[in-house]
Amino acid sequence: QVQLVQSGAELRKPGASVKVSCKASGYSFIGYYMHWVRQVPGQGLEWMGWMNPDSGGTNYAQKFQGRVTMTRDTSIRTAYMELSRLRYDDTAVYYCAKDLPWGHWGQGTLVTVSS
């Protein structure tokens, strides 16, 4: 069965970077785009962008352009999302989700930005 397993919670200071991983199993990793979505605690959902695991191509939401980088390592079927120049309002749960319409999600990774 399809599984997306994300890395554990992270604590970072403002201005730092964080890299979250998402390990895929149960399907052809390079056959489906990987998306990243975040959720500020107690608030709604926000799409950050997608990555094509086959080509490495990406498309980021304008809000995150210049700060987010989505990459992959096909040898270990893992996608990554790195967010730089972290701010307090980047504190959120970050999810990976397999291709539209996002029938499969990772369990989420809480990133806390605090001094």
Add this chain to the structure above:
Amino acid sequence: EILMTQSPATLSVSPGERATLSCRASQIISTDLAWYQQKPGQAPRLLIYGASTRATGIPARFSGSGSGTEFILTISSLQSEDFAVYYCLQYDNEPWTFGQGTKVEIK
């Protein structure tokens, strides 16, 4: 960017009753709309895509309708496990955008 507006923000319903949730898009999105259910501490769960197609394993009491700018999610007879927050998502135009959510709570 397409704005998605859900109503109501909170819906109080008794178990066994029908729940009707609305989602409006700021421009036409055809049927490129999905509905998700989210419970505390969990990832969203896909219920409906293509405005009206139930995802695998989703009970028949969940149904979706609409096209263009107006969409409805209906839960025909609420079960205890259905009390949660529901989000709509448009995937017609990037950036994909969510509604702000409707919380379905026990009356």
